[in-house]
Amino acid sequence: MIGNVIVGQSGGPTSVINSSLLGVFKTAKDRGAKKIYGMLHGIKGLLDDQYVDLAEKIKTDIDIDLLKRTPSSYLGSCRYKLPEIEGNEETYQKIFAKLDVLGIKYFFYIGGNDSMDTIKQLSDYAALVHSDISFMGVPKTIDNDLAVTDHTPGFGSAAKYIAATVKEIIRDGLVYDYPTITIVEIMGRNAGWLTASAALAKGEDCEGVDMIYLPEKVFDIDKFMARVRKISVAGHSMVIAVSEGIKVEDGRYVFELSDHVEFVDAFGHKQLAGSAKFLANKIGSELGIKTRAVELSTMQRCAAHMTSRTDITEAFNVGGAAVKAAFEGESGRVVVLKRISDDPYMCITETHDVHDIANVEKKVPLEWITDDDYVTDELIHYIRPLIQAELSPIMVDGLPRHLNVNF
């Protein structure tokens, strides 16, 4: 007799995080789990006795297919970090007592490196108290900054949305016969994987972006301005991709450079424009060129109408693989993707010790960033397979249909 299962979603949502939830749900159900609970708002929901019986929410095949196309975390999310075990045993006792009441033997947490810390702490505590509950991490983040795994589910769909949207912005940005400069700001405060995805826009039918700036490399603002001046004086329009997290040499973010901006809120915090807005304003004022700052904002993580089928499938698979490993006795581990072939692209799942993954950030290798403010072909070849194939939206009355969220 298989014990009960509980699963939660945590951290920033993605377009495919619900496919991982389905991977856990369907695999656990197929393998005989009696009850599969979903924590609402992650571990915080569990602490507040907020959970659902997933079989009551995901009932039919159409529910499953709609959930695959529903962005953001179906079960809700949280940004809650568990305290250190030492000195906070009562928090852990409370959690384990609640798991006991529900008869939970398998605990799955879908999230990024912060969320993997939850799995680390809970499995460490389980070892300490000789609990037989299995704790498994299921990777998820658009940022692709998780260690050990080849890439993270969620990244491929965000990369596809970014590349497709940047292609469209390039067409829009190059339409006039005088120089205009469009700066596209892309998420990833510390890791440039998403911003690098803008490079995929370039192809037979698209000029691509002119420059790409990742946070891994110091942003030389004088060199940037000189380059923009040179190209625009020659009469050319440009589209430039920048990470929200680009920094200048002294370590300040570009969006912190705005000595002109003096928007101070009621708490005395400076309200800052984004990196793209700052650069667009600077170019506009110093070079007198028409500029536009475009932020891809939350759309890049919730555009479920434009996902990668490869990503959806892998997101499902890491959820299913976590269940399989847990049911076979593993705990304190995270499912990772291992690329076993580049061409043709093939990826398998493995599991890895959570201690090597929690709280670690994987950045873009510096040798994949070129001196002429672009990225190498290696980086493009690394990302390209992850955006392949589509899962067409289910269109109802003109709009993509999602699964109702009615908790």
Added chain:
Amino acid sequence: MIGNVIVGQSGGPTSVINSSLLGVFKTAKDRGAKKIYGMLHGIKGLLDDQYVDLAEKIKTDIDIDLLKRTPSSYLGSCRYKLPEIEGNEETYQKIFAKLDVLGIKYFFYIGGNDSMDTIKQLSDYAALVHSDISFMGVPKTIDNDLAVTDHTPGFGSAAKYIAATVKEIIRDGLVYDYPTITIVEIMGRNAGWLTASAALAKGEDCEGVDMIYLPEKVFDIDKFMARVRKISVAGHSMVIAVSEGIKVEDGRYVFELSDHVEFVDAFGHKQLAGSAKFLANKIGSELGIKTRAVELSTMQRCAAHMTSRTDITEAFNVGGAAVKAAFEGESGRVVVLKRISDDPYMCITETHDVHDIANVEKKVPLEWITDDDYVTDELIHYIRPLIQAELSPIMVDGLPRHLNVNF
């Protein structure tokens, strides 16, 4: 023997403006036009002898199908306004001389109300000098602010993109268990049609946006803040749609209210945040709530991967109808759409005197805006048919493919 044809695109681009270009091209070709020229960058290109023979650019069926899916103006655009005829006859003589050299008998201009001014001026001048060249306007604008026509091609696709994206932003915005406020800024400086489209997000699977603010109605910032405070104190998250052009009672735009902002560029111009950013900052600082401003920016006018098939078809049809009318002897007129049935939705084309359309803005009727900061069902029923059906992108190597622009 049919004379030669020339066609141009002008003003801000849309996702379907190239379908109107195709409507002109294909209909003119089918009806026996010998040469069909495309002005590059509108009338400005003609003045600079920048034009192409369209048959050399659009050669195959696949070219046609790719062009339907290519956003922004394939021929480039301009924001050039012709001067008054009186006192500037030499400009008009120059244009007509160039048309003469090319043997042009039919001139088509695809654009919004500014662009229709070009048709008005040219057809007025033609009458003055007894020219037999026909000048016809083909309507285009995401803003839907053109007079006489039921709606404008370009609007339906932008509305579909906005509604679909707002649905996704709502899922993303309601994911946490503490109140967060997302403010989505939508284009339309003076007309609220696009912002109103956010109302289409609401349905069986979506809570919809909480409030919608159009530029047609004075924005009461105190009432707004009181309402946000009340809902957020109750613990609810919110998604709010605002037009970029909302104004307070004294006539200032909301984005001009930022007395805190002192970003002054080299020319002494105040650099301003958008309406959404201003309101998000205000809520964040005064109410201490987590906020996010999302600007749909140029994406709402160039998202060719998410167009309305109804819109694409109508965009093609207005181009074709302009050719038919011109070949039958009309000039100084604009093709307009006339809704002959609401349910089932049916629209036909007619032509109308350009003098009633050029430089006139059609706004949202005040009776379609409710006192509780939303829009009426009439407004939703007006927009809904325009977003119906899809034109699926042609996906190549993971991304939507466009027609090469290689002039």
